[in-house]
Amino acid sequence: MDIWDRARAVFPGxxxxxxxxxxxxxxxxxxxxxxxxxxxxxxxxxxxxxxxxGAIMLGHNNPKVREAVERQLGRGWIYALLTEQEVExxxxxxxxxxxxxxxxxxxxxxxxxxxxxxLARGYTRRDVIIKFDGNFHGSHDHVLVKAGSGAAxxxxxxxxxxxxxxxKLVVVAPYNDVAAFERAVREVGxxxxxxxAEPIAGNYGLIIPDxxxxxxxxxxxxxxxxxxxxxxxxxxxxxxxxxxxxxxGVRPDLTTLGKVIGGGFPIGVFGGSTEIMDLVAxxxxxxxxxxxxxxxxxxxAGLAVLGELETGRPYEVADAAAERVAKGIEEIAGRYGFxxxxxxxxxxxxxxxxxxxxxxxxDVRKSDEKVYLKLHEIALRHGVYLAPSxxxxxxxxxxxxxxxxxxxxxxxxxxxxxxxxxxxxxx
Ligand SMILES: Cc1ncc(COP(=O)(O)O)c(C=O)c1O
Numbered sequence: 195m196d197i198w199d200r201a202r203a204v205f206p207g208x209x210x211x212x213x214x215x216x217x218x219x220x221x222x223x224x225x226x227x228x229x230x231x232x233x234x235x236x237x238x239x240x241x242x243x244x245x246x247x248g249a250i251m252l253g254h255n256n257p258k259v260r261e262a263v264e265r266q267l268g269r270g271w272i273y274a275l276l277t278e279q280e281v282e283x284x285x286x287x288x289x290x291x292x293x294x295x296x297x298x299x300x301x302x303x304x305x306x307x308x309x310x311x312x313l314a315r316g317y318t319r320r321d322v323i324i325k326f327d328g329n330f331h332g333s334h335d336h337v338l339v340k341a342g343s344g345a346a347x348x349x350x351x352x353x354x355x356x357x358x359x360x361x362k363l364v365v366v367a368p369y370n371d372v373a374a375f376e377r378a379v380r381e382v383g384x385x386x387x388x389x390x391a392e393p394i395a396g397n398y399g400l401i402i403p404d405x406x407x408x409x410x411x412x413x414x415x416x417x418x419x420x421x422x423x424x425x426x427x428x429x430x431x432x433x434x435x436x437x438x439x440x441x442x443g444v445r446p447d448l449t450t451l452g453k454v455i456g457g458g459f460p461i462g463v464f465g466g467s468t469e470i471m472d473l474v475a476x477x478x479x480x481x482x483x484x485x486x487x488x489x490x491x492x493x494x495a496g497l498a499v500l501g502e503l504e505t506g507r508p509y510e511v512a513d514a515a516a517e518r519v520a521k522g523i524e525e526i527a528g529r530y531g532f533x534x535x536x537x538x539x540x541x542x543x544x545x546x547x548x549x550x551x552x553x554x555x556x557d558v559r560k561s562d563e564k565v566y567l568k569l570h571e572i573a574l575r576h577g578v579y580l581a582p583s584x585x586x587x588x589x590x591x592x593x594x595x596x597x598x599x600x601x602x603x604x605x606x607x608x609x610x611x612x613x614x615x616x617x618x619x620x621x
Pocket of ligand 1: 247301302303304305307330331332333343392396397425426427428452453461
C-alpha cells in the first residue's frame with residue numbers, strides 16, 4: 195500500500211487539513227523536508243510560494259529559529275508555568291502594535307478568534323457579530339459562515355454541524371463594500387457585539403480593501419458601541435511590524451495574531467486594550483485556558499523570528515520578491531495571451547484568470563478557477579509550488595532571494611507555455 199492509500203484509510207480525505215488535499219491532483223504532495231525557499235517532496239524540489247499558508251517569514255529551517263528552538267529543548271519543553279520568554283515576547287509585540295496593551299497567548303489562530311469573539315460578547319453583553327463574506331477566521335462555529343480558504347475551495351463555506359441558533363448570531367456582510375456594511379450595522383444596531391474582519395483578505399485569494407472600508411469598520415463600530423476585532427493572523431508581522439493596522443492607520447479594540455509570530459510553531463494571540471483584556475480569567479469572567487498556551491518552543495521561535503524581523507531585512511527581501519514575481523507573472527501571462535490580474539501587497543500575491551480588477555469576493559468568483567488549478571499542476575512539474583487554490587494566497591519569505599525568484603520566473607514561463615498548449619489541445 196502506498197502512503198496515499200494508507201493516509202486515506204486513517205484520515206478523512208487522506209489529510210489533516212482540507213487545503214492539503216490538492217483535489218486537482220491525482221494525489222497530494224508528500225513532504226520529505228524543507229530548507230530556505232524549497233520544499234523537498236515526493237515530486238522533487240519545489241520553490242515554495244505557499245510558505246505554510248503564510249506561517250513562515252524567514253523561509254524553512256531558518257538557522258536562527260532552529261538554534262533558539264534547540265536551546266529551548268535543552269531546558270525541557272513544557273512547564274505549564276510562567277516563563278520569562280513569554281513576558282518578553284508579549285512586551286515586544288506590544289511595542290510594535292500600539293492597540294495591544296495586554297494579550298493572551300493561545301495555540302492557533304482559530305483559538306485566537308474564538309476567544310476574541312467571546313471576549314467581545316462578554317464585554318458588550320451582546321450576542322450578534324458581523325463578519326465578511328469570504329473572510330476566514332479559523333474553524334470554530336462562530337466564523338464558519340460564508341468562510342474563505344479551504345471552506346471556499348471545497349464549496350462548503352458554511353459548515354454543517356453549526357447550530358442554527360449560532361448562525362442566527364452571525365450576520366455576513368459583503369467585503370469591501372462600505373454602504374452594505376453600514377446597512378448591516380444599522381440593521382443589527384445595539385445588538386452588535388463585534389465586527390471581525392481581515393484587514394487585507396488573504397483567504398479568498400488576495401483582496402486589498404479600500405482605505406475607506408477599513409476606516410468605516412472603526413467608525414461604525416464606535417457609533418454603536420461594538421468591538422472591532424481585526425484578524426491579523428495572516429497580516430500580523432507579515433505586512434510590517436505593526437501589521438495591517440499600522441499600514442492603514444486604524445486602531446482596533448482587539449487584534450488576533452498567529453502564523454508568522456510563532457516562527458512556524460503553533461501560536462495564536464488575542465490582545466487589545468487593558469479595559470477589555472482585564473475581563474479575561476483569572477482577572478475577569480471571560481474564560482480562556484490552555485495546557486499548551488504560551489508553549490515554550492513557540493515562544494522561543496517567536497522571539498527568534500521577531501529579532502530578525504526587527505532588523506527590517508526580511509521585509510526588504512520578501513517584499514521585493516513578491517513584487518518581482520507579481521510583475522513577472524503579468525508579463526509572462528501577457529506574452530502568452532492570457533487575461534490575468536495579479537494582486538500584490540508586501541510579501542503576498544495572487545493571480546486570477548480574468549479581465550478587470552479584483553476588489554471583492556464576487557470578482558474572485560468570476561475568475562477561471564479551472565485554469566488556475568491547471569497552471570498549479572503544470573508549475574509543480576516545473577519545480578514551483580504556487581498557492582494550491584484560487585482562494586489561497588502566495589507568500590514570499592526572506593529566503594526568496596533574487597536568484598530564486600528569477601529561477602522561478604523561468605519555470606513559470608515554461609509553465610504558461612505548456613498551459614497555453616494544453617488549453618489549445620482541449621478546445
Ligand atoms: C485570517 C486568519 N484567521 C485565522 C486563521 C486560523 O488560524 P489557524 O489555522 O492557526 O487556526 C487563519 C488560517 O489560515 C487565517 O488566515
